[in-house]
Amino acid sequence: IPRTKLYTNVFVWDEIERKILLGYKKRGFGMGLYNGFGGKVESGETVSEAALRELKEESGISANIVHCGTLLFFAKGESCAHLVEVFRATSFAGDPTESEEMRPDWYALSLPDSDENSRTRKQDPFEEAAAIMSNDLPSIPFDHMWPDVPLWFPLMLSEKRFIGRVDFAKFKDDATGTLKDAMVK
Numbered sequence: 001i002p003r004t005k006l007y008t009n010v011f012v013w014d015e016i017e018r019k020i021l022l023g024y025k026k027r028g029f030g031m032g033l034y035n036g037f038g039g040k041v042e043s044g045e046t047v048s049e050a051a052l053r054e055l056k057e058e059s060g061i062s063a064n065i066v067h068c069g070t071l072l073f074f075a076k077g078e079s080c081a082h083l084v085e086v087f088r089a090t091s092f093a094g095d096p097t098e099s100e101e102m103r104p105d106w107y108a109l110s111l112p113d114s115d116e117n118s119r120t121r122k123q124d125p126f127e128e129a130a131a132i133m134s135n136d137l138p139s140i141p142f143d144h145m146w147p148d149v150p151l152w153f154p155l156m157l158s159e160k161r162f163i164g165r166v167d168f169a170k171f172k173d174d175a176t177g178t179l180k181d182a183m184v185k
């Protein structure tokens, strides 16, 4: 069993207004990508405490959260794996505020493009209504997120629990890295 670093990642979305809060990462690991809010779990805190602390530090938002998935990341030649615990907010308070690390903004809630998603989207009246209601918001920038995101994002949005392993050819600080292989259930 490899050594692992433990991280959190929290997604806040609004079912009524069909929008989701993402942060543009300004520095460090994943710089230049959009993501939920999170970071390393520090000693002496629980994973949920870390999730709430990072969410607050990076976005200014307080929330009630539930755990929705676990992702284990490996990269070739790295001695350390990354374990990311993913949470979603069931309610939240506060105004999104830019921090040194993240620039938060709302995006129109949508699914990543896949043949299956675009087929169901056309038939889904809620998606159509959402497109109209969130007209003035940009859509989720999946092309500028970690490449594993489209694999589990639909499960998170439909409130299914997920667990997955993702293998990268390389972890990169400032780019998406190369996805070698991925499996999310």
Ligand code: 6U4
Pocket: 007, 008, 009, 010, 028, 029, 030, 035, 036, 037, 038, 039, 040, 041, 054, 073, 082, 084, 146, 147, 148, 149
């Ligand atoms: P410092 O700079 O030490 O304060 P910290 O905020 O503790 O950093 P950071 O920002 O490096 O930690 O945490 C990385 C964030 O990126 C966590 O929220 C987990 C997330 N993350 C890393 N790899 C990911 C991936 N492949 N897919 C994903 N999220 C990932 O969705």
Ligand code: NA
Pocket: 037, 038, 039, 040, 054, 058, 101
């Ligand atoms: Na962080």
Ligand code: NA
Pocket: 038, 039, 040, 054, 057, 058, 101
């Ligand atoms: Na942080």
